[in-house]
């Protein structure tokens with residue numbers, strides 16, 4: 001180090017500090033993180049100057065571990081980044097996490113508001129079909145449901161496109177009460193979200 | 206100053222009288238280098254002059270760049286010389302966040318020096334506009350930029366905005382990457 005050299009006693013010994021430069025990016029290794037070859041630089045330093053490697057990257061490892069507790073996937077990509085870059089990445093991943101949480105919350109709210117409509121429709125006199133819409137919002141597979149109901153009620157049951165473009169399960173016959181129970185018990189839809197509609201137009205006919 | 210990659214133009218030998226003048230100029234500009242001038246530019250050595258773009262003269266010894274000068278601006282050390290004799294220069298510090306901007310060639314702005322991680326001289330040691338300063342960085346041992354102040358350090362503190370160095374020599378720039386042969 002040149003610190004101790006003074007103007008009064010010029011020495012004949014070389015006073016210049018010997019500085020190590022990165023064999024990959026040519027910068028002092030503490031600056032490797034700012035180049036585009038950080039990973040290669042780190043490998044080079046680990047091989048050539050293990051002590052310096054340990055000193056420079058130990059800090060990184062500590063925060064690496066901290067991050068591991070947060071999200072393993074993000075941490076895996078961070079091992080070669082600096083504290084600086086990590087802070088930025090942390091901010092980014094925190095943002096992403098917040099966004100995902102927000103989306104989850106919104107989905108939950110949507111789900112909470114999503115109604116399953118069980119509609120008994122009189123087709124002909126005393127002949128009914130039961131049309132059930134809104135199941136997909138509660139994570140139910142319409143085709144599977146239709147198949148199961150067909151078996152359960154020993155009747156025709158299919159997935160049908162509605163006029164609005166969405167899909168509903170249409171079951172032959174008036175099975176609305178049984179369907180209500182199934183949707184609540186098997187489908188795990190809260191009863192507040194299930195609505196039974198009777199097509200009353202022709203009722204009493 | 207060296208944001209683009211550069212290639213050196215013609216190399217010419219510096220006359221001994223001119224070399225003495227350069228040594229004198231270096232010591233005048235950086236008095237603390239006086240004890241080391243014989244180590245940096247030995248008396249019997251042969252300096253080379255290389256013409257770089259934008260009217261920059263580069264002085265090199267055995268293909269090692271040592272000092273550069275833009276027109277009649279002060280003579281400025283190459284960062285390897287700064288790293289070899291860091292305490293011989295006026296130094297200020299930037300915060301961690303400013304490093305990546307400096308290393309991408311952006312103008313150094315006042316807030317990078319006035320923030321918590323930055324470092325400016327005490328009021329009894331202010332640096333003046335036009336002086337050459339070495340910029341060190343928070344958490345780093347080696348300097349990352351050297352250049353002429355566009356604003357005195359007192360003004361930097363008072364205004365806390367504006368350009369501080371816009372045509373320096375920074376780590377990884379064209380001058381840093383220049384190889385002479």
Ligand SMILES: [Zn+2]
Nearest residue numbers: 022025032041
């Ligand atoms: Zn490197």
